[in-house]
Amino acid sequence: MDGLLGYCRQGFEPELAAELTERASAAGLAGYARTARDSGYAVFACAEAAALDRALPFSTLIFARQKLRLLAELRDLDPRDRITPMLQALQGQPRFGTLVMEHPDSDAGKPLAGLARSLGNALRPALRKAVLLGAQDDPRLPRLHVCLVAGDHAFLARSLPADSAPWPLGIPRLRMHPDAPSRSALKLEEALLVLLTDAERARLLHEGMRAADLGAAPGGWTWVLTRHGLRVTAIDNGPLRPHVLDTGMVQHLRADGFTWQPPQPLDWMVCDMVEQPRRVAERMATWLREGWCRQAIFNLKLPMKKRWQETQSCLERFARQAGRPLTLRARQLYHDREEITVLALPA
Incomplete structure (x- = not known):
């Protein structure tokens, strides 16, 4: 699948989908948005994904916490071996600087955090063996994102460090200071x-x-x-x-x-x-x-x-x-x- 994947606040998927649709249309690029209420993400499918990626800089998007370039959508993953189909889908891709394991920030996505961590621990050495990931993290290279939306359903995507949020899920980790008067x-x-x-x-x-x-x-x-x-x-x-x-x-x-x-x-x-x-x-x-x-x-x-x-x-x-x-x-x-x-x- 070609297009973009965007993360958003749960419940604001229609707003992100509308924004991506209108911005793509204004750039003269055809495509369609696909999402579900409360999923925490939206996909915009577009045959001219590279042009769309350039036309929609992350800094200009309002309802997207993160903007990713889609590489593949994998459905019906076998719980006994999720890694092999991921490696197959990534064949021919240039080397990535780091692997980011994610899940939507939603009621359905949050329980996948443990699976994402354990899968990431197994996937990193497999990516390195396939020369898809460097031995050490390199912040200059594109990041590989694996977003689990269910145990058998994942998106593979990439982000450019200069055109995306630097934090997993696009969420900066800020702590409430004890002296802060309010949240x-x-x-x-x-x-x-x-x-x-x-x-x-x-x-x-x-x-x-x-x-x-x-x-x-x-x-x-x-x-x-x-x-x-x-x-x-x-x-x-x-x-x-x-x-x-x-x-x-x-x-x-x-x-x-x-x-x-x-x-x-x-x-x-x-x-x-x-x-x-x-x-x-x-x-x-x-x-x-x-x-x-x-x-x-x-x-x-x-x-x-x-x-x-x-x-x-x-x-x-x-x-x-x-x-x-x-x-x-x-x-x-x-x-x-x-x-x-x-x-x-x-x-």
Whole structure:
């Protein structure tokens, strides 16, 4: 089978399928999406898989946690020997740098974790003997992914290190810090890790910068920014955790995040307010258009239906109303729920 394999949050398979279908069509490439609700993945079959892979850079995909180039789909695997058909399917492939054993992040996929580990331990030496895998991991070479979706059903796929997520299943392993005021802190930590490059983080997040956090209570996102050395104006009528204020780097103003504006331009604005996504997108556009901040990270809470269409509409509305050239990156992060996170930088 030729095409792409994408992982996603369980329940968002239709959104990933719609995104891949529309993006492929816009690139002039024919194909079709195949998925099942709550499977945690979607396949887009396409005869021009190489062109599709190039036309859909991973960094531009919103609902995909990982983007892989399909090599084979194996069904009816014999539990006594899953390795032989995998080696046969990989004949003629160039050498891979590492093997990644995976399963969908879904209710049906998670019980396969033990099998994936044990199969990987047996498959690695077989791949090395077949000269399909180097003796040592080589991060410069494409990765081989084996995704078990059932005991007798697997996808074989590859990823390029520069065009994919570096973590298994596309999920960064972040731990909740004991001082974090709320679990929402993980959302901003993941956004800064996933949506910014190493060089951008070093350049755009450092001591002396100033930021606003709209809808800050109880202070999770404010706390993350202070850990990067930023001074934060936290806007919320609700209270912040006392230890967030104890940093001496936070000014808490009891005000409405939809009406407050800073007295002077800021480096950053972040926002995780629970509100209609179009209203949030329009207010975020105002901040960029008026020059109240140089860059922003904000969440858009999605409706229960037509989520891909609403995502497109909100991002287009934001870009149009911002009225200035911007670099936009959006992703449904692992720590997001019914929402996406958007980064806006000066172009």
